[in-house]
Amino acid sequence: MRAEALKGHLDGLLLAVLESGPAHGYAVIEVLRSVSGGTFDLPTGTVYPALRRLEEDGLVASAWDQPPGERKRRVYQLTAPGRTALATHRQGWQRFSGAVTAVLAGETSWVPAN
Numbered sequence: 001m002r003a004e005a006l007k008g009h010l011d012g013l014l015l016a017v018l019e020s021g022p023a024h025g026y027a028v029i030e031v032l033r034s035v036s037g038g039t040f041d042l043p044t045g046t047v048y049p050a051l052r053r054l055e056e057d058g059l060v061a062s063a064w065d066q067p068p069g070e071r072k073r074r075v076y077q078l079t080a081p082g083r084t085a086l087a088t089h090r091q092g093w094q095r096f097s098g099a100v101t102a103v104l105a106g107e108t109s110w111v112p113a114n
Contacts, residue, residue: 015086018060
């Protein structure tokens with residue numbers, strides 16, 4: 001799926017991945033790809049800038065980590081404001097997806113006939 005199709009939803013997806021615990025950027029990309037069955041196969045050039053923006057907004061925090069025998073990497077984790085933002089994203093998604101489902105299912109009987 002192209003990154004443009006995720007506009008407005010990428011932040012919520014990233015926050016949801018980080019809800020289960022701290023992760024480095026590539027792990028976030030892998031979780032999105034895996035959980036979505038490959039639908040969200042996003043490039044690093046989409047995910048890393050979004051993670052940095054979420055950090056600037058105070059929704060995630062990051063720190064450098066270097067496990068023994070591995071290279072240094074930045075690990076991101078959800079902050080308290082990030083958890084609140086995630087709840088807001090989930091509520092908005094429920095409203096939006098319910099509305100789209102209703103329209104696509106043909107629940108338009110209220111529309112006056114021409």
